[in-house]
Amino acid sequence: MVTPPRKQAAERAVRALRAAPVPAALIVLVALSGVVLGRVYADPLPARLMAGAAAGSVLVSVAARRLPSWLVAPLSVAALTGWTLLSLRLAAAHAALPGGLGEVAADAARNAIPRLLTAMIPVEPAPDTVLVPVVAAWLAGLTAAEVALRAGRVLLGYLPPALLYAGALYVVGPNADPAIGPTVLFAAVAAAGLATPGRRDGPAPDPVAGLSPAVRAAVRLRLVAASAAGLAVVVALAALLAPVVAAQVDERPVDPRRYVEPPRVESLDENPLIRISGWALNPDQRLLDVRTVAGAGDGGSPRIRLAVLSDYDGVTWRVGATYRNAGRILPTAEPAPDAATDEVRQEITVGDLTGRLLPAVPTPREVTGARVAYDPATGTLIRPEGLAPGLRYEVSSVRERPDANLLPTANVPAGDEVARVLRVADGAPEPVRRLATQLAESNGAPYARADAIAAFLAEHYRVTADAPSGHAYPNLAFFLFGPRNGGGQRGTSEQFAAAFAVLGRLAGLPTRVVVGFEPKGDGPVRAADAYAWPEVLFDGVGWVPFDPMPRPDSEPRPVEEDFRPQPEDPPPSEVPAPTEEPSATPPAAAPAPGRSERGLGTPVLVGGGAGGLLLVVGAVLAMLVAMRRRLTRSRLDAGDPGERVAGAWRELTDALRLAGHPVGPDLAAAEVAERARRTLAEARAARPGEGAANGDPDGAAVDELAGLLNQAGFAPGSVTPEQAERAARLSAGFADALRSARSRWRQVLWAVHPGPLRWRR
Numbered sequence: 001m002v003t004p005p006r007k008q009a010a011e012r013a014v015r016a017l018r019a020a021p022v023p024a025a026l027i028v029l030v031a032l033s034g035v036v037l038g039r040v041y042a043d044p045l046p047a048r049l050m051a052g053a054a055a056g057s058v059l060v061s062v063a064a065r066r067l068p069s070w071l072v073a074p075l076s077v078a079a080l081t082g083w084t085l086l087s088l089r090l091a092a093a094h095a096a097l098p099g100g101l102g103e104v105a106a107d108a109a110r111n112a113i114p115r116l117l118t119a120m121i122p123v124e125p126a127p128d129t130v131l132v133p134v135v136a137a138w139l140a141g142l143t144a145a146e147v148a149l150r151a152g153r154v155l156l157g158y159l160p161p162a163l164l165y166a167g168a169l170y171v172v173g174p175n176a177d178p179a180i181g182p183t184v185l186f187a188a189v190a191a192a193g194l195a196t197p198g199r200r201d202g203p204a205p206d207p208v209a210g211l212s213p214a215v216r217a218a219v220r221l222r223l224v225a226a227s228a229a230g231l232a233v234v235v236a237l238a239a240l241l242a243p244v245v246a247a248q249v250d251e252r253p254v255d256p257r258r259y260v261e262p263p264r265v266e267s268l269d270e271n272p273l274i275r276i277s278g279w280a281l282n283p284d285q286r287l288l289d290v291r292t293v294a295g296a297g298d299g300g301s302p303r304i305r306l307a308v309l310s311d312y313d314g315v316t317w318r319v320g321a322t323y324r325n326a327g328r329i330l331p332t333a334e335p336a337p338d339a340a341t342d343e344v345r346q347e348i349t350v351g352d353l354t355g356r357l358l359p360a361v362p363t364p365r366e367v368t369g370a371r372v373a374y375d376p377a378t379g380t381l382i383r384p385e386g387l388a389p390g391l392r393y394e395v396s397s398v399r400e401r402p403d404a405n406l407l408p409t410a411n412v413p414a415g416d417e418v419a420r421v422l423r424v425a426d427g428a429p430e431p432v433r434r435l436a437t438q439l440a441e442s443n444g445a446p447y448a449r450a451d452a453i454a455a456f457l458a459e460h461y462r463v464t465a466d467a468p469s470g471h472a473y474p475n476l477a478f479f480l481f482g483p484r485n486g487g488g489q490r491g492t493s494e495q496f497a498a499a500f501a502v503l504g505r506l507a508g509l510p511t512r513v514v515v516g517f518e519p520k521g522d523g524p525v526r527a528a529d530a531y532a533w534p535e536v537l538f539d540g541v542g543w544v545p546f547d548p549m550p551r552p553d554s555e556p557r558p559v560e561e562d563f564r565p566q567p568e569d570p571p572p573s574e575v576p577a578p579t580e581e582p583s584a585t586p587p588a589a590a591p592a593p594g595r596s597e598r599g600l601g602t603p604v605l606v607g608g609g610a611g612g613l614l615l616v617v618g619a620v621l622a623m624l625v626a627m628r629r630r631l632t633r634s635r636l637d638a639g640d641p642g643e644r645v646a647g648a649w650r651e652l653t654d655a656l657r658l659a660g661h662p663v664g665p666d667l668a669a670a671e672v673a674e675r676a677r678r679t680l681a682e683a684r685a686a687r688p689g690e691g692a693a694n695g696d697p698d699g700a701a702v703d704e705l706a707g708l709l710n711q712a713g714f715a716p717g718s719v720t721p722e723q724a725e726r727a728a729r730l731s732a733g734f735a736d737a738l739r740s741a742r743s744r745w746r747q748v749l750w751a752v753h754p755g756p757l758r759w760r761r
Contacts, residue, residue, distance in 0.1 A: 021158075022148055023058050023749040025193030029161035030054035030141045030647055032182050032189075037168040039176040042122035042329060045094055046130050049087045050137040057141030069150060073142075080138045082102045087134045088127040095126040095328050096368045115325045117256055118263065120374060122174045124327015133168075138165040158190055173255035177655055230592055263323045263373045263384040268608055269355045271316050272307050272515045276494040276532055277469035283528030287353040291522050293394070295344035302344055303533075303545075304525070305516040307363045308378035312505075317498060317513050321375035322381055335541040340401040350391040351524075356382040359517065369393035386712040402541045410538040412446045412510055416668060421510040421537060422714055428506065429477040435563055436506035443625060446509060450536045450546055453503045457548035458558045464488040472499035472731035481559065489559060493549060497532040500548045508715070514545070587682035588656050624752045629754060636731075641724035642712035648727035649709045652676060652702075654756045655735040659683065659742070676702050676734065683741035705730045 020686050034050025041047070058078050064072045083100065099107075108127035115128040124128050140160040148157025165186060169179060268275060273559045279285065290304070311320035318416045335341050344361045358372055358381040370393035383391075414422070418697070436453075443452040461479070467490055468666050478496045482488020495514045504511035511534055518531045535543045550556060635647025653663055653672065708727045712719045739750045 012708055015278055016558060018247070020153055020760055022193050023062050023145065025189050026141060026144045026148060026157065026161065026604060027051075027054045028138050028189045029158065029186060030058075030144070030164060032186050033161065033168040034133065034137060035182050036179045037171060039179070041125055041129075042121055042298070042327065043094065043125045045091065045125040046133055049090070049130055049134050051136040052087075053080075053083060053134050054141045055675050057138045058145045061142060061145035069146070072146065072150075073075065076138075076142045080135070080142075082140065084131070084134055087130055091127045091130045091288050092123050093196050095124060097371070098369060116171075116494055118325050118373075119685060120324035120326045120331065120376070122331075126645075128325055128384040136164055136167070154194060155605050159634050161186065170254075170256060173253045187753065196308070198652050201494050204415065263325070263356075263382065264652060265323075265356050265382060266320075269307070269357050270318050270320075270381065271309070272311060272319075272355070273317050273471060273494050273513060273532055274469050276492050276515070276530055277467065279527035279530040280465040280467075280492050283465070283526060287528040288351055288359060288517070288525035289349040289523065289528070290519055290525055291347045293345040295342050301517050301519050301521045302361045302397075303531070304346075304348075304359045305379070305514055306357050306646050307380050307515050309513040309515065310378060310421050312423070312425055312502070314427050317471060317501075319375075319380055321378050321380050323373035323375050323380075323384075325384070326367075326372055327372040328366055328368055330367065330372075330374050332365060333363060333376065333379075335398065335400050336402060336540060338403040338406060338540070339542060340403070341398050342385070342401075344399050345394065345396045347392065347394045350387045350389060352389070353387055356384065356386050358383050358387070358393075360395045361399060363398045364395050366396040367393060368450075370397075370410075380640055397594055399722045400542060407538065407544065408448045408602065409539050410447055413537060413539050416670065416710075418537060419710075421512050422505060422508075424502075424505050427473055427474075429473055431481055432473070432502065433506055435480065436503045438563060439503065440507035446536070446538065448506060449507050450509055450544075453500055453507065454546045454548040456562070457496055457500060458550045459554075460489065460556050460562070461496070461550060462556050463492065463496075463550060464473060464490045465492065467491040467495065470494060476502060484558075489556070491529075493532040496548045497534045500534040500546065503536065503677070504536060511535065512537075512543070514726075535544070545631045546574060579622075598716055615730070621752045623758075624754055628751070628753075628755075636728040641719040641721050642716060644724035645708045645712040645719055648705065648731035650707065651731040652734055655731075655738050658750055658755065659738050669709045670703075673702045673706040680738055680741070683738060686741070687689045702734060705734075 005170055023267045031047075031051040034047040037050070038044055038047030055544070056079055057076060060076045061072060063076055067075075083283055085105065088105050088108060089101055092099075092101070097104060104127050108131045112128045112131040112466045116123070116132055119129055140163070143160040144157045146157075147160075148154045151157075155448075231524075279287075288304075292301075302588070307319050307320075309317040309319055311318045347360060348359060358367075358370065358380055360367070363379050364374075364381060370391060371385070373384050437455075438447050439456060443449045467487075469492075471494055476495065476499050478488050479491050479499060480489070484490070498745050501511040513532060513534055515530075515532050517525050517529045519525045519529050533545050533547065535545050537543050540751055632651060635650060637649070638644070649669075656663055656672075656676060656679060659679055661675065667675070705727055708719065708723055711723075739747050742750065
């Protein structure tokens with residue numbers, strides 16, 4: 001009997017519909033990985049490319065089902081190559097990268113993984129940031145389709161999409177919100193694919209048909225038992241793993257980017273301030289060529305920033321940046337509320353400028369023509385491959401102009417957020433400290449202090465191109481107070497900017513140094529245009545540049561007219577306290593009369609030996625207790641108030657270590673205080689019968705001690721003796737409370753533990 005063509009077409013359509021659910025489920029599962037990963041990208045392009053890779057890989061396997069299995073892989077790899085090249089071309093066009101497709105593909109193949117893990121969030125779609133996701137999606141789809149469709153193992157075929165999905169979650173890490181919706185959809189699609197019946201040409205045969213009733217019953221009983229055992233195993237695993245999984249719901253995911261080192265720079269790029277003197281000696285060297293495409297009409301030619309230096313250790317100023325690979329669009333930072341902004345677009349061509357730092361008008365928002373890495377904290381740009389003569393790029397920046405009317409009354413921020421730009425390195429010369437104190441005492445407001453420092457430097461010092469490079473404490477002291485006939489009191493913008501920044505920090509101002517260029521207009525930017533200037537951070541205004549340079553036609557006044565560093569009066573000689581005379585050793589007791597001359601008996605020897613051992617142990621324990629108390633007294637009573645506060649803090653950290661909760665040196669004071677509160681609460685909870693006694697420290701007391709430590713560290717000399725005594729009481733109260741929450745045996749061991757005597761302090 002011949003089947004009509006229309007009926008054959010209908011049967012083929014029905015078979016196709018029955019076979020479609022599993023391939024469709026595989027495509028959706030792989031594409032969901034792109035949805036999850038796309039949350040850290042700045043554009044949906046990667047998610048679309050991964051969805052295309054999922055559809056292409058599965059459809060190639062479906063179309064080649066009737067071909068030999070060894071032929072599917074070459075066909076799929078050929079299709080993968082074509083889709084990958086198309087994806088790289090689309091990504092290169094999106095990122096506006098120069099170069100041909102071959103060059104772009106080779107660069108992406110070499111650097112795809114490190115650039116993906118060091119890219120700034122949100123990640124700009126580029127060839128090197130989409131290559132790995134597209135290839136991984138295609139391979140997952142190919143493997144899943146071959147296992148699920150050709151081998152008929154649908155559940156096992158879900159493994160590659162599940163691994164890809166887990167990898168996408170791991171790469172995203174804590175940089176996006178939890179992917180609850182995609183995860184629920186992933187589970188639903190997987191369940192639907194399993195629940196949909198596969199294609200069958202007829203009813204499934206009964207596996208026990210043709211067997212005797214007894215054998216049939218035994219087989220079915222065995223099947224039921226195996227099913228029950230499998231269900232029991234699944235339930236047991238769920239019961240065991242559910243608490244572990246539930247406990248991880250609120251945990252912060254691990255960020256894989258912390259295991260990958262971001263791009264690094266050379267020493268000259270870490271401290272470009274030392275290049276100012278060299279450029280000053282070669283003023284005609286052509287470093288850049290600048291052409292302003294848009295903006296900068298009203299404010300004149302804008303300054304071009306090369307680097308921001310925020311860290312100073314008393315020897316060198318450093319950028320201290322953490323660079324992340326960025327795309328064409330850079331993260332935006334909100335300007336100050338009342339600041340006027342204008343967009344500046346410049347085309348810059350590199351000449352003789354070397355290194356990796358990429359010049360741009362602050363603050364850059366978009367860079368085309370060069371691959372860059374960016375540090376959002378400082379706004380510094382680098383080109384990881386390094387600068388090369390003839391490199392041309394275009395940068396769009398948003399230039400801020402703070403409202404000058406707000407500056408006289410503006411305050412400066414404080415706290416951990418700005419501790420980096422308030423830190424004063426140890427070893428500041430005493431004349432420099434006294435000069436900063438003099439300028440700060442006569443000018444109360446922060447802006448008045450900053451303006452007074454700039455005016456003092458501009459009125460008393462001279463600019464010379466042949467001044468030696470250097471901005472360490474000794475160099476700055478010589479620049480400020482050295483004899484004029486010996487080379488002192490003159491320098492380049494390096495010394496002026498560094499001296500302003502150090503004096504500002506000593507006066508309580510958050511400062512930093514910026515290195516850049518001050519061109520006269522469009523055209524060549526020469527070494528003579530290189531310039532360093534200081535900036536001060538004000539609340540509600542932002543970073544404000546200051547100009548401490550003297551006017552070209554001004555004659556500097558002698559520093560001695562306004563400040564003369566006087567030596568301090570030497571402290572009176574201290575007479576050492578007399579030492580106590582050691583007590584005389586008592587004479588040995590005479591033997592008792594009637595004592596036998598034959599020697600001591602065994603019981604007497606054993607008792608005497610045990611007693612002597614107890615005496616030795618007691619003496620050692622007493623010595624440990626005395627040494628511990630002496631250490632505590634030296635920490636809490638000796639030194640200036642700042643040192644006593646630091647000693648109180650060491651008493652607190654030693655108590656935590658004795659309680660089995662040591663703290664690392666990388667934790668901030670606030671983090672240590674949080675851990676101390678948690679440790680004390682846990683210790684009290686473990687001994688519910690031991691209630692908190694009156695006067696025991698609470699969270700506010702520990703936070704107060706952390707605040708005193710920050711005050712001693714960031715504002716030396718400001719801690720009063722009363723505050724030092726308060727810190728001693730707080731630390732002693734915390735240690736006593738933590739010790740009293742332990743068992744009596746551990747309390748005794750606490751008092752004689754030798755650890756604090758040998759731990760580094």
